[in-house]
Amino acid sequence: MTSTVNDAAAADTHTRARLLAVSVELFNRHSYEGTSLQMIADELGFTKGAIYHHFRTREDLLHAIVGPLLEQLEDVIDTAEAGRTAHARADHMLTGYAAHLVANRGVAAVLSLDPGVLKVLRANPEWNRLIGRQIALLSGADPGPRGRVKASLVMAGLAAAVDPRVANIDAGELCEVLIEGGRRALGLRSSRGRSATPPQRS
Amino acid sequence: MTSTVNDAAAADTHTRARLLAVSVELFNRHSYEGTSLQMIADELGFTKGAIYHHFRTREDLLHAIVGPLLEQLEDVIDTAEAGRTAHARADHMLTGYAAHLVANRGVAAVLSLDPGVLKVLRANPEWNRLIGRQIALLSGADPGPRGRVKASLVMAGLAAAVDPRVANIDAGELCEVLIEGGRRALGLRSSRGRSATPPQRS
Amino acid sequence: MTSTVNDAAAADTHTRARLLAVSVELFNRHSYEGTSLQMIADELGFTKGAIYHHFRTREDLLHAIVGPLLEQLEDVIDTAEAGRTAHARADHMLTGYAAHLVANRGVAAVLSLDPGVLKVLRANPEWNRLIGRQIALLSGADPGPRGRVKASLVMAGLAAAVDPRVANIDAGELCEVLIEGGRRALGLRSSRGRSATPPQRS
Amino acid sequence: MTSTVNDAAAADTHTRARLLAVSVELFNRHSYEGTSLQMIADELGFTKGAIYHHFRTREDLLHAIVGPLLEQLEDVIDTAEAGRTAHARADHMLTGYAAHLVANRGVAAVLSLDPGVLKVLRANPEWNRLIGRQIALLSGADPGPRGRVKASLVMAGLAAAVDPRVANIDAGELCEVLIEGGRRALGLRSSRGRSATPPQRS
DNA sequence: ACGTGCGGGACCTCCCGTTTTT
DNA sequence: AAAAACGGGAGGTCCCGCACGT
Numbered sequence: 085m086t087s088t089v090n091d092a093a094a095a096d097t098h099t100r101a102r103l104l105a106v107s108v109e110l111f112n113r114h115s116y117e118g119t120s121l122q123m124i125a126d127e128l129g130f131t132k133g134a135i136y137h138h139f140r141t142r143e144d145l146l147h148a149i150v151g152p153l154l155e156q157l158e159d160v161i162d163t164a165e166a167g168r169t170a171h172a173r174a175d176h177m178l179t180g181y182a183a184h185l186v187a188n189r190g191v192a193a194v195l196s197l198d199p200g201v202l203k204v205l206r207a208n209p210e211w212n213r214l215i216g217r218q219i220a221l222l223s224g225a226d227p228g229p230r231g232r233v234k235a236s237l238v239m240a241g242l243a244a245a246v247d248p249r250v251a252n253i254d255a256g257e258l259c260e261v262l263i264e265g266g267r268r269a270l271g272l273r274s275s276r277g278r279s280a281t282p283p284q285r286s
Numbered sequence: 287m288t289s290t291v292n293d294a295a296a297a298d299t300h301t302r303a304r305l306l307a308v309s310v311e312l313f314n315r316h317s318y319e320g321t322s323l324q325m326i327a328d329e330l331g332f333t334k335g336a337i338y339h340h341f342r343t344r345e346d347l348l349h350a351i352v353g354p355l356l357e358q359l360e361d362v363i364d365t366a367e368a369g370r371t372a373h374a375r376a377d378h379m380l381t382g383y384a385a386h387l388v389a390n391r392g393v394a395a396v397l398s399l400d401p402g403v404l405k406v407l408r409a410n411p412e413w414n415r416l417i418g419r420q421i422a423l424l425s426g427a428d429p430g431p432r433g434r435v436k437a438s439l440v441m442a443g444l445a446a447a448v449d450p451r452v453a454n455i456d457a458g459e460l461c462e463v464l465i466e467g468g469r470r471a472l473g474l475r476s477s478r479g480r481s482a483t484p485p486q487r488s
Numbered sequence: 489m490t491s492t493v494n495d496a497a498a499a500d501t502h503t504r505a506r507l508l509a510v511s512v513e514l515f516n517r518h519s520y521e522g523t524s525l526q527m528i529a530d531e532l533g534f535t536k537g538a539i540y541h542h543f544r545t546r547e548d549l550l551h552a553i554v555g556p557l558l559e560q561l562e563d564v565i566d567t568a569e570a571g572r573t574a575h576a577r578a579d580h581m582l583t584g585y586a587a588h589l590v591a592n593r594g595v596a597a598v599l600s601l602d603p604g605v606l607k608v609l610r611a612n613p614e615w616n617r618l619i620g621r622q623i624a625l626l627s628g629a630d631p632g633p634r635g636r637v638k639a640s641l642v643m644a645g646l647a648a649a650v651d652p653r654v655a656n657i658d659a660g661e662l663c664e665v666l667i668e669g670g671r672r673a674l675g676l677r678s679s680r681g682r683s684a685t686p687p688q689r690s
Numbered sequence: 691m692t693s694t695v696n697d698a699a700a701a702d703t704h705t706r707a708r709l710l711a712v713s714v715e716l717f718n719r720h721s722y723e724g725t726s727l728q729m730i731a732d733e734l735g736f737t738k739g740a741i742y743h744h745f746r747t748r749e750d751l752l753h754a755i756v757g758p759l760l761e762q763l764e765d766v767i768d769t770a771e772a773g774r775t776a777h778a779r780a781d782h783m784l785t786g787y788a789a790h791l792v793a794n795r796g797v798a799a800v801l802s803l804d805p806g807v808l809k810v811l812r813a814n815p816e817w818n819r820l821i822g823r824q825i826a827l828l829s830g831a832d833p834g835p836r837g838r839v840k841a842s843l844v845m846a847g848l849a850a851a852v853d854p855r856v857a858n859i860d861a862g863e864l865c866e867v868l869i870e871g872g873r874r875a876l877g878l879r880s881s882r883g884r885s886a887t888p889p890q891r892s
Numbered sequence: 893a894c895g896t897g898c899g900g901g902a903c904c905t906c907c908c909g910t911t912t913t914t
Numbered sequence: 915a916a917a918a919a920c921g922g923g924a925g926g927t928c929c930c931g932c933a934c935g936t
Contacts, residue, residue: 099920113405114402115318115401117317117402118401118402131922132923133907134920136906136907136920140906141905142905197442199315199316199396199399200319203316230455233447233463234467236452238443240443240445241446242443244399244442244443245442251432253435258435261435265435268470269467301894322930323930333894334931335894335895335931338930338931338932340893344930502915515805517809519804519809520805521806526907534917536907537915537916540909545909601803603721603800604720607721607724633859637856637859638871640847640853640857641868641871645843645848647846648847649839655842661836662839666843669875669876673871674871705897726925727927736899737898738900738927739900740897742926743897744897746927748925748927
């Protein structure tokens with residue numbers, strides 16, 4: 085069942101989890117910069133002062149949301165980097181990323197596309213490196229500017245495509261479509277048999 | 287016809303053009319919601335009052351930026367819709383869209399990805415319909431949820447990939463890569479085996 | 489009896505004393521109004537709730553600090569008022585005050601100079617009277633406006649001069665200097681070889 | 691004519707001068723940290739937003755108040771440092787300082803004694819140096835810790851004594867008393883029958 | 893066209909004091 | 915007795931828009 089970020093936390097930490105969930109939802113609707121603490125507090129039914137007890141600043145709140153997601157993503161990256169060939173590494177990265185996004189539908193768009201969020205992410209060297217590694221992996225089959233462009237295309241494209249507003253589609257099928265689209269865009273031959281992709285032009 | 291961004295600039299060379307350019311830059315850096323009139327005024331070297339003389343509200347400013355772009359995009363859509371087969375229509379839409387994005391690098395990301403901007407766009411029925419038509423065209427080869435997902439993937443992916451921060455790449459080559467990636471992701475066979483290069487816009 | 493600051497501490501050694509000490513230190517650094525309970529709690533390593541258990545309000549905390557000091561000062565005043573001549577009374581007041589300040593270096597400045605503290609002091613009629621009596625004693629040799637001015641000069645001057653940041657000086661010597669300066673400013677002839685050193689308080 | 695700080699400005703800059711005057715008054719009554727922008731705005735009859743147009747931060751406001759005063763004081767210090775003997779330099783500093791304080795009755799106490807203000811002053815290296823020079827001058831006749839203590843005594847004492855609440859006394863006489871008290875406290879012989887009245891500043 | 897002064901109202905931060913829990 | 919959760923509310927910053935002047 086669609087494990088969200090807060091799966092574990094949700095059970096006991098009554099309010100903190102709700103706080104994060106509501107925040108994500110509002111960030112999605114109004115963008116990070118466009119969401120005030122007041123809006124979050126109103127949605128939760130209590131006051132800004134209460135929020136302050138859990139997160140001293142709005143950016144702390146954002147950190148608490150994206151932090152776990154990026155840790156999750158780091159696992160995927162770590163695994164992918166252990167692949168033997170550049171092709172395998174890229175494919176692992178892609179499938180892992182797609183699964184990661186689908187598992188966190190509704191959070192992903194905020195994480196990856198909101199300029200307000202990206203500004204915060206770029207300010208954190210560790211997170212910045214993470215994204216760099218991801219791009220490197222995805223563009224591994226084709227380094228250089230072209231590879232970077234494709235990698236960015238896929239990363240942003242997938243992130244945007246999982247937005248629930250895009251289409252009413254089952255998680256499993258969604259993941260399939262994303263992987264298929266990603267592989268083609270990156271020029272990765274679908275590992276077994278079916279070659280939807282024509283031989284690479286240099 | 288009807289004034290592209292640069293056209294309008296030519297008329298009013300004095301300040302209006304600089305105002306728009308600076309705004310776009312700041313919207314890109316800080317997101318639409320994260321950019322205040324004060325920031326824009328400071329960057330321009332004059333005061334908020336001066337801005338007010340050109341645009342009565344900050345949203346007006348946004349309209350002035352995205353309006354021409356969307357008109358431009360509408361031309362592409364109109365043309366694409368005249369295609370004979372679904373495949374041709376999707377391909378036209380894709381190539382036209384790629385050219386449109388490349389021609390407006392640096393504006394595109396704001397236009398297509400910033401949630402703050404999207405909220406404004408969604409509020410305008412006309413613009414909302416425009417996006418719907420674009421999705422319909424791109425997913426035309428494969429209607430249904432899967433098609434919508436792929437179309438969204440391509441639309442957002444391309445928009446994100448043109449960001450100058452992604453890679454230092456020549457406009458022509460960038461366009462090629464985008465089209466190639468888009469075609470593959472959408473499952474469009476590279477028609478007539480050639481000419482990834484679209485009709486160039488200024 | 490008349491518990492001095494340290495006395496009270498001995499009883500409750502656990503926290504109350506540290507609480508007061510830390511508060512005084514922070515009041516000195518940031519002024520009374522500029523010091524929040526949070527700052528005090530942080531410095532102590534525990535939470536605001538803990539403070540609230542000892543003092544129901546921040547003003548209570550202030551009272552607990554200045555109260556004992558003012559009682560101590562009242563003793564000095566009482567004694568001084570028993571002097572036979574105006575000159576002797578003023579001199580007693582001066583020496584006693586100097587000793588009092590030196591014995592409470594670091595607290596004195598807050599007590600006597602911080603406008604935020606003075607506001608609280610002025611609100612308490614008893615304490616207000618106390619200061620009036622002190623001024624009367626010091627200016628006794630020369631009543632009228634000039635006397636009041638000199639008395640204020642001495643009172644504030646001495647209070648400020650005991651601040652440890654002013655000079656690294658031994659308590660005994662400091663007291664000497666203060667008395668000498670005070671006597672001269674007030675126009676009190678250093679009475680017939682009487683030691684400048686006052687009766688030492690613990 | 692009790693020249694205030696804003697003499698020149700008062701005429702034309704309608705509100706800015708009032709803003710400063712009101713602020714000084716409230717700082718005196720409630721201490722710097724104890725005075726909110728709201729209080730100032732209320733007293734002036736307009737809003738915090740209006741204040742923001744003149745001073746972007748509360749500390750700016752403080753700077754605008756103490757800045758001119760310290761410049762004035764620097765003139766005095768410069769002049770005093772040109773004296774030939776240590777005694778003369780100290781005496782010049784004293785008389786000049788007294789005149790400076792009397793000329794700015796009501797502002798002086800805030801400037802010199804409020805811990806909140808001192809914190810800001812200490813944070814500014816230039817202003818910090820200024821105070822150091824002043825102490826050096828006053829303690830010049832007797833360097834070392836004892837001299838510093840006396841200098842601090844005089845500086846704070848005089849500043850506190852000019853507070854209008856201390857005594858209803860004419861400016862000229864006040865100045866006389868301050869100089870007399872200061873000289874005695876510092877151990878400066880009233881030099882060669884020179885009038886106690888200092889050179890009047892505008 | 894542009895600068896200035898200002899109103900009113902958010903924003904985030906954070907504070908103080910209470911309640912609830914351990 | 916200490917910690918944690920929370921409610922109100924105020925503080926400072928700052929923003930947007932509108933008067934004016936020029």
